[in-house]
Amino acid sequence: MNIGLFIPCYVDQFYPGAAIATLQLLEKLGVNVKYPKNQTCCGQPMANSGYEHLNGDCNELFIKNFEQFDYVVAPSGSCVLHVKEHLHSSKHPQEASVISNKVYELSSFLTDVLKVESLPAKFPHKVGVHQSCHGQRGLHLSQMSELVADPFSKPGTLLNMVEGIEIVPLNRIDECCGFGGTFCVAEEAVSAKMGQDRVADHLIHGAEYITGVDMSCLMHMEGILHRRGSKVKVLHLAEILNAG
Amino acid sequence: MTERDKILAAIRANQPVLSPLPEIKFNKVDDDSITDKFIKTLTTIGGKVVCASKNDDIFTYISSVTITDQRILNMTDLADLKSLQSDTALPHSLQNVELAVIKGHFGVAENGAIWVTEELIGERVLPFISQNLVVVLNVNDLVDNMHEAYEKIDHAGYSFGTFIAGPSKTADIEQSLVVGAHGARSMTVFLIE
């Protein structure tokens, strides 16, 4: 099984630790992972701003980088959702749709493809789990509180395999953090308020760490925690699953 | 072209290809549980339910909660119940009615609503304008849910019909629930066995 590792641009540049943890975790689980070095971005920042039509070259590059793999795995629900929903190419329509079907967000790749049942991880801390909307409502990584349906959580299942971890409950289990791509600056006031409220929910429940499947949400919450001088840290899910 | 024809033409030009109407599937519930469910639901939404075995119970109840000079309008066939004569053609004259006693066709357990049509109330405004409302309902006339309700209504030819579920209410001020907005301040249902 050949896995292409897709590391979203901002993770590559700002959170290499999350990317390294993803790579090491996959290697630990015995799969063959390769990182195509010419990759850049999935094009989501443009698309969500209304400029999907500028993404032609970005899409071609993405296809070129990842078409040869059995699966494409990324530590980001948001970018994976974008590829699934919006990757297209007039030159290579077939390849584009194949990639859309074989791209996986990390936690669902572990639970659905590798069917991981145990992990050698240890993380004796209180952790709050942030359900990033694109992963949850877009990729259905966890059940959504709005629906009348049985609960489940792919990241939750994996975190439960980690020794010593304590998941803290939250008042609002799946409220958006307010990052939203360019929303975070275009609607600064609401975005920051949403982030502050989300962080506060984790803090009152005693979280020492906030984790999730999207570094972008975590970056936003980290920015707020840091500004407040809080000791609470953010970690990508991969970093916890790879810990110990 | 008239305005109507222009609008219809624009709609016709823009509507998508026909998509089929879905069937409506639902479970019929027809056991004793629906009586309890009805009572529980109506009570939760601010109504009162009194189980009565005979009409005397109703009279006793009404005289226990009413004051002497109050105005009762009885639309039921309970002949012994004192009633105003609805003396004028103007529905506005009903503004002084303190208590309207009406019959209901049937009740719905899932939401506590009772189906009432114009024939049962005389003036349409009665159950709204009256300060308090009493509905007399046979305990056998209960259905579980709204699908069954419409199955029961079927193609009835009423001119006006309404589901009434509890007293009039509002939560427009800071979401605090206040009973007695514009319609009746209370709704008491007598379930006759």
Added chain:
Amino acid sequence: MQNVTKNHAELATEFNKDEERVDWHDETLWWVRQKRDKAAHQLPEWEYLRDTASKIKENVLSNLSGYLQQFEENAEKNGVIVHWAADAAAHNKIVVDLLTANGITKMVKSKSMLTEECHLNEYMENNGLEVIDSDLGERIVQLAKEPPSHIVLPCIHKKKEEIGDLFHVHLGTPEGNADPQLLTEAARQHLRDTFLTRRAALTGVNFAVAETGEFVICTNEGNADMGAHLADIHIASMGIEKIIPERKHLGVFLRLLTRSATGQPITTYSSHFRRPRSGKKIHLIIVDNGRSKQLGREDFRNSLKCIRCGACMNTCPVYRRSGGHSYHSAIAGPIGSILTPNLDMEKYSDLPFASTLCGSCSNVCPVKIDIHQQLYKWRQVIVKNGYTPKSKTVAMKMMSFTLSSPSAYHAGGKVGRWVLKYAPFAINNKLNPWYKQRDMPQPPNASFGEWYAKNRKE
């Protein structure tokens, strides 16, 4: 550029100056969302109902012209007088003409978002006619000379103390008294007089049944019924999309509507109007006002399935923290943001961007409108039509260029980091708004790409 003075972001910034009020607004609406969840979870068949409702509306939209004609024919058979209005102006004129022809100068009106959309109150006042809103929340905002901020809870932005002050001035309640019970009672007395003295009453329409020609109005207060049953003339205004095929379909929609809206199992009153009272008149106005155009927009036509329950507003984390007035339109929140660009793309070009695309709205919607997908699609349409600032387009093109070219992205090792540091977070802004309330991440010494090249030899 925009012809409104302030856009959503600016109005939301103002709203956020009073954090305590934002918290209160957010908590109040979240509480309504929780009541909705509780009600929905009592029905195991909830998702089936949503699905069925959505499919019924799908069918309605695909045969709308046919159903409207069927409805018109049956309504007329029932003795209802049917009018057609292509737009807001035509609708308002019909109302005023009806009143004038009958020598009526004062009308009572129950809640109708359509008349808000048409700005009927303003038009009537300009024509020297008086209109009094009878829904408590609407009466409150009318006295405050404000538009409603929510389609189901019109004065949800107002605190009870403010309402107490308003009622003190207008209805003579004791100064400083903000007890909801007392204020509601004062409104009851004041509006009873109104109901008893108005010869014309206007109501909205929740559902119009093609099969029978009847229409249904749902209220908790009983104000629509009080108005309609005491007036000589009942005017009912409905958008073309209010049609449902058969009476039995009401079962589906009435089960969903109020559970979604407030968490109640049904509104207190669900009144079915089929024929006028003897000697009285019902005039029904069927209004298009841009709806047939929206029907032709394949990506957006599903927005016409909306039954105006307001659930998408209550769940929206942005609406809860920006307030209904920040949407500067009759219909606020997620649904307003996908309906209004159809009416005026330039004026409302900001609204589809007033969202994080979290998707919660689509999940609560009882008729399963893909609201967040439509927000995304409106963004594309708005950009293509040129309703975005030039500077944003330039920045987006630069970013697209950098991200499409591995060499530009990796150039000098640090360029990529530089680009990302200033975009997308700082696009079109001299002072990066990110920094206002948040810190930027610490740039690492090496990117993952650089680390990988060193640590994983091929």
